[in-house]
Amino acid sequence: MEAEKSEKWVSINNGEYLYIPKFFTKIEGNELLKNLLEEIEWKQESKTMYGKETIAPKLSARCGDVNKSYSYNGETRHPQALSDSILSIKERIASVIDIDFNSVLLNQFRNEADSTYWQTDAANELGENPTNVYVNLGATRKFQFRHRDKKGSFDINLTHGSILITRGELQHFWVHQVAKSKKKVTPCVNLTFRRIL
Template sequence: MNSLFPEEKIVFNLTDAEIEYYPDFFSSVKANDLLLKLQNEIPWQQDNITVYGKSHAQPRLTALFGNEGRPYGYSNIVMQPHHWSPLIIFIKEEVEKVCNETFTTVLLNLYRDGQDSNGWHADNEKELGRNPIIASVSFGSERVFQLKHNKLELKQNIVLQHGSLLIMKGTTQHFWKHQIPKTKKKIEARINLTFRIIK
């Protein structure tokens, strides 16, 4: 399919959240091509994170692209952005056509296998503003994206498909946390791009 006209959009009717999911945002052929390029062209890095006073290697590889002078910080890590590349610009512009937003930054995550993960968190850093829109594109092996409400007994699992787009907006980051848990399944790599706007 052409991502200009997504054929299927799934809207999740969750309390305190606005979440849309396009399972086939990029065709399988285009997604395969983009995955290969992302694996080979991105300057991946592995930072250390501090948890309860102990430093550990982050359980995934990352990269940041964005507008000059717009660093992004989370979990005591401050990343400086690489200049936009033609590959990232292409994906960015396709996403922007659906979101009707102009993103300033994208954080990329490379999950090398099922043991790479991302723990419970919200994308609620102050530089993202009050009700940030987060647009997340996935390539590679499917992973389960888990959400849970901060106060209510509400949970939601979404299987993020190869070439899919997930959009979180409104008050989602105020009331919900999300994660990519580890899995014992033998799976191949997954690359995720989360586009955001730094105020």
């Protein structure tokens, strides 16, 4: 099911979200994408799944307050400092939601074969009901959501310069992924802004 494209909060089972498709202009988005590709130290991470080490089908980086580490899959990750481009994005987000985000996960999807697995952003370090902001720069990618208790699913096509804000119980009850695309896709960078307590 294609999600409602609206610039107002949408309530769903166990959470709500706000999607703004043209939060950044095309020119702003192009400049931010160019800067992030150049100034971020990108890595291809690996993790163990079902007893086998797998290489992530994407590049990623973590930025934020250098004294705020983040644990994921049993490993503690230490962030890079926030770049000028990320700080400018953070400042713009503050015009919509008044939260001082101190951690950013960046995923670079180089082509249609790059993707993420089903996951949630509900680690203990993020508090009880975390609010997260997803920013997409570059190619449009489908962000898919699926309820843990089979109470629905929906997709949002994250376009160039768009933002998606999730809050309430959403991260506890819904998992999300960026699936591989059947069509040829140019690069994009997706940023997830979080607040680590």
